[in-house]
Amino acid sequence: xxxxxxxxxxxxxxxxxxxxxxxxxxxxxxxxxxxxxxxxxxxxxxxxxxxxxxxxxxxxxxxxxxxxxxxxxxxxxxxxxxxxxxxxxxxxxxxxxxxxxxxxxxxxxxxxxxxxxxxxxxxxxxxxxxxxxxxxxxxxxxxxxxxxxxxxxxxxxxxxxxxxxxxxxxxxxxxxxxxxxxxxxxxxxxxxxxxxxxxxxxxxxxxxxxxxxxxxxxx
Amino acid sequence: xxxxxxxxxxxxxxxxxxxxxxxxxxxxxxxxxxxxxxxxxxxxxxxxxxxxxxxxxxxxxxxxxxxxxxxxxxxxxxxxxxxxxxxxxxxxxxxxxxxxxxxxxxxxxxxxxxxxxxxxxxxxxxxxxxxxxxxxxxxxxxxxxxxxxxxxxxxxxxxxxxxxxxxxxxxxxxxxxxxxxxxxxxxxxxxxxxxxxxxxxxxxxxxxxxxxxxxxxxxxxxxxxxxxxxxxxxxxxxxxxxxxxxxxxxxxxxxxxxxxxxxxxxxxxxxxxxxxxxxxxxxxxxxxxxxxxxxxxxxxxxxxxxxxxxxxxxxxxxxxxxxxxxxxxxxxxxxxxxxxxxxxxxxxxxxxxxxxxxxxxxxxxxxxxxxxxxxxxxxxxxxxxxxxxxxxxxxxxxxxxxxxxxxxxxxxxxxxxxxxxxxxxxxxxxxxxxxxxxxxxxxxxxxxxxxxxxxxxxxxxxxxxxxxxxxxxxxxxxxxxxxxxxxxxxxxxxxxxxxxxxxxxxxxxxxxxxxxxxxxxxxxxxxxxxxxxxxxxxxxxxxxxxxxxxxxxxxxxxxxxxxxxxxxxxxxxxxxxxxxxxxxxxxxxxxxxxxxxxxxxxxxxxxxxxxxxxxxxxxx
Numbered sequence: 001x002x003x004x005x006x007x008x009x010x011x012x013x014x015x016x017x018x019x020x021x022x023x024x025x026x027x028x029x030x031x032x033x034x035x036x037x038x039x040x041x042x043x044x045x046x047x048x049x050x051x052x053x054x055x056x057x058x059x060x061x062x063x064x065x066x067x068x069x070x071x072x073x074x075x076x077x078x079x080x081x082x083x084x085x086x087x088x089x090x091x092x093x094x095x096x097x098x099x100x101x102x103x104x105x106x107x108x109x110x111x112x113x114x115x116x117x118x119x120x121x122x123x124x125x126x127x128x129x130x131x132x133x134x135x136x137x138x139x140x141x142x143x144x145x146x147x148x149x150x151x152x153x154x155x156x157x158x159x160x161x162x163x164x165x166x167x168x169x170x171x172x173x174x175x176x177x178x179x180x181x182x183x184x185x186x187x188x189x190x191x192x193x194x195x196x197x198x199x200x201x202x203x204x205x206x207x208x209x210x211x212x213x214x215x216x217x218x219x
Numbered sequence: 220x221x222x223x224x225x226x227x228x229x230x231x232x233x234x235x236x237x238x239x240x241x242x243x244x245x246x247x248x249x250x251x252x253x254x255x256x257x258x259x260x261x262x263x264x265x266x267x268x269x270x271x272x273x274x275x276x277x278x279x280x281x282x283x284x285x286x287x288x289x290x291x292x293x294x295x296x297x298x299x300x301x302x303x304x305x306x307x308x309x310x311x312x313x314x315x316x317x318x319x320x321x322x323x324x325x326x327x328x329x330x331x332x333x334x335x336x337x338x339x340x341x342x343x344x345x346x347x348x349x350x351x352x353x354x355x356x357x358x359x360x361x362x363x364x365x366x367x368x369x370x371x372x373x374x375x376x377x378x379x380x381x382x383x384x385x386x387x388x389x390x391x392x393x394x395x396x397x398x399x400x401x402x403x404x405x406x407x408x409x410x411x412x413x414x415x416x417x418x419x420x421x422x423x424x425x426x427x428x429x430x431x432x433x434x435x436x437x438x439x440x441x442x443x444x445x446x447x448x449x450x451x452x453x454x455x456x457x458x459x460x461x462x463x464x465x466x467x468x469x470x471x472x473x474x475x476x477x478x479x480x481x482x483x484x485x486x487x488x489x490x491x492x493x494x495x496x497x498x499x500x501x502x503x504x505x506x507x508x509x510x511x512x513x514x515x516x517x518x519x520x521x522x523x524x525x526x527x528x529x530x531x532x533x534x535x536x537x538x539x540x541x542x543x544x545x546x547x548x549x550x551x552x553x554x555x556x557x558x559x560x561x562x563x564x565x566x567x568x569x570x571x572x573x574x575x576x577x578x579x580x581x582x583x584x585x586x587x588x589x590x591x592x593x594x595x596x597x598x599x600x601x602x603x604x605x606x607x608x609x610x611x612x613x614x615x616x617x618x619x620x621x622x623x624x625x626x627x628x629x630x631x632x633x634x635x636x637x638x639x640x641x642x643x644x645x646x647x648x649x650x651x652x653x654x655x656x657x658x659x660x661x662x663x664x665x666x667x668x669x670x671x672x673x674x675x676x677x678x679x680x681x682x683x684x685x686x687x688x689x690x691x692x693x694x695x696x697x698x699x700x701x702x703x704x705x706x707x708x709x710x711x712x713x714x715x716x717x718x719x720x721x722x723x724x725x726x727x728x729x730x731x732x733x734x735x736x737x738x739x740x741x742x743x744x745x746x747x748x749x750x751x752x753x754x755x756x757x758x759x760x761x762x763x764x765x766x767x768x769x770x771x772x773x774x775x776x777x778x779x780x781x782x783x784x785x786x787x788x789x790x791x792x793x794x795x796x797x798x799x800x801x802x803x804x805x806x807x808x809x810x811x812x813x814x815x816x817x818x819x820x821x822x823x824x825x826x827x828x829x830x831x832x833x834x835x836x837x838x839x
Contacts, residue, residue, distance in 0.1 A: 102810070163814055167811075
């Protein structure tokens with residue numbers, strides 16, 4: 001069941017992202033020449049590099065982010081590979097690697113939450129959207145950027161999901177829950193991991209788009 | 220015309236009545252269950268093998284036949300198809316590999332698993348030159364009769380011996396007697412004496428037997444003892460306790476469907492030599508008041524339930540899927556009514572045990588057998604070591620050497636505790652195919668070579684070395700014409716090439732393992748009850764324990780194998796995985812701490828957001 005749901009969810013996610021990229025290009029007019037595609041790839045890759053202008057704390061933040069991203073990739077690969085392709089429980093070396101990087105991701109997320117949370121607050125610029133959403137006052141003022149809004153929502157969702165994601169598996173390691181609860185916790189972990197993966201991928205794509213848009217504006 | 224009609228009518232009547240008789244299965248009075256839970260009182264006449272009533276005044280007295288006496292009310296043919304008696308039937312599904320018979324002979328450095336059942340790794344008795352007659356003579360001591368004891372030998376000489384000994388009929392009393400004077404060891408003794416016809420009666424509490432068919436010549440005639448008066452004292456004579464016959468010459472049999480555990484234990488005792496303290500622990504089920512037949516029961520077909528997972532695929536017993544660890548303790552959730560808790564079986568909680576354990580391990584892995592040690596011990600079993608029989612060697616070192624407990628993958632792919640036997644025998648190799656040699660031929664040919672310079676431990680491995688093996692192979696070459704002799708021991712085959720021993724591995728030399736289920740330890744003594752490291756550590760016996768390679772060659776005795784080699788697991792991975800548990804407590808602590816930080820941040824900003832939102836709402 002989980003295998004089918006996961007395949008459908010991932011297929012829908014990637015289809016949605018593809019549609020978004022096609023219908024709403026970051027830079028208009030769209031340039032699809034080989035040179036521009038290579039340039040885009042290089043640009044995306046350069047986002048991973050540590051800029052020289054960064055302070056020591058900035059470097060730490062960036063390194064933490066990179067480690068988080070790497071941990072996520074490892075966890076997603078080890079967690080979903082056997083399940084998606086063979087519908088098997090995670091086991092063997094995959095399990096060892098998954099558990100190890102699970103701890104790393106937990107630490108990184110905790111650190112990122114401390115480093116980044118302030119900059120991802122919804123400030124008063126988002127009030128007009130809230131007003132429109134709640135329909136309590138006619139829309140007025142300058143609306144915030146929708147990509148950034150989605151990115152912030154994803155950011156908060158990542159941290160909200162991270163707590164049950166971690167606890168569902170860590171608590172099952174204590175002698176607290178019997179087999180039925182263990183199975184429930186494992187299911188919770190699986191489905192939250194799926195949602196977490198979807199949000200992280202969406203957040204990453206949105207962040208790349210946001211960054212490219214920013215760089216384009218600056219240039 | 221009338222005459223023809225009459226003839227036809229009679230013919231049709233005969234044909235139809237024949238069909239009707241064939242279509243109606245004969246129902247025996249003892250097999251019809253009225254529904255009453257009361258036990259039937261067995262006050263019945265004794266019948267001899269020809270079905271004649273035995274009277275205390277008979278001269279000579281005949282031994283009673285269980286086939287005739289019990290078979291008068293119970294369907295003997297049906298019972299004969301039961302698990303304890305049907306091994307000789309090749310059409311019977313052998314099910315999960317079980318304990319084989321083990322032919323052990325110190326004089327030829329042999330221990331080899333034998334079974335009529337098609338269990339991979341065992342050898343058929345015929346392969347060793349064991350006819351049904353010889354097989355029963357060797358192993359009948361711990362059989363409840365029937366099976367090979369009722370087969371007719373193909374050898375004319377053996378047929379004559381069988382005529383004298385009589386059939387070793389199914390001995391109903393072996394299991395059903397509840398009289399404490401019933402002596403199964405006496406039954407075993409009578410089998411060895413070739414007094415098969417008298418065995419059941421002799422073991423009973425109301426009869427005794429003198430004499431020994433084994434001493435009688437093949438030409439002896441029981442109907443004309445006067446022809447050979449010198450053998451008169453050796454001819455078996457039965458004496459009945461005259462006081463047990465009632466006025467109708469009936470006898471009260473103290474028998475029951477509720478089999479005493481001690482009856483089962485005569486053939487199914489498993490005695491742990493090392494560690495000794497595990498002997499103190501009775502099986503938790505017995506301690507709780509259950510008996511062997513609470514789980515291992517049967518109907519008149521005597522197709523007893525072995526109670527392993529998946530038995531219903533092999534057994535025709537309709538209850539085979541209803542009695543196993545999971546069936547009783549967990550139940551079948553797909554059933555419309557609750558099925559767990561059979562005989563008050565508690566429902567296990569297994570707190571902290573990830574469910575993947577139940578896919579990879581059998582229940583017995585954590586709950587059965589002695590607590591594993593870093594070095595495997597040995598066990599003695601009734602059937603392998605003739606425990607409980609007269610004159611059985613009580614020494615711990617006697618052959619066969621059964622290594623236990625070995626955690627290995629069983630036939631359904633789960634890791635379970637096993638007993639293990641390293642086969643050691645002389646064989647003939649021809650075109651890569653290896654077949655065991657006739658044990659009698661081997662004994663006659665090389666027992667002198669092997670037994671040379673023996674130490675007094677007569678039932679242990681004889682002192683062996685490469686020179687002895689070379690000499691024995693050379694000696695055997697003189698009698699083996701097709702192929703060349705080899706010796707198998709310690710998991711390897713030894714053949715003679717250019718006057719030197721060539722040692723190589725071969726499928727036939729692999730150890731035979733059979734799963735064990737008893738004694739079941741209390742849950743407070745199950746593996747993992749203290750911590751995960753009971754199994755997941757680099758010094759856990761479960762995976763890294765040493766499995767003894769039992770061999771008559773002293774040099775090989777130190778070549779232990781590791782437990783994981785029997786579990787089909789990558790050792791590097793297992794070490795790595797076990798090593799990760801060193802950091803597991805820290806990992807738990809750190810991740811909990813990280814969750815707390817995340818939770819705190821979310822709470823803080825959540826409250827802040829709520830504060831701002833409420834302010835904004837109040838400002839209108």
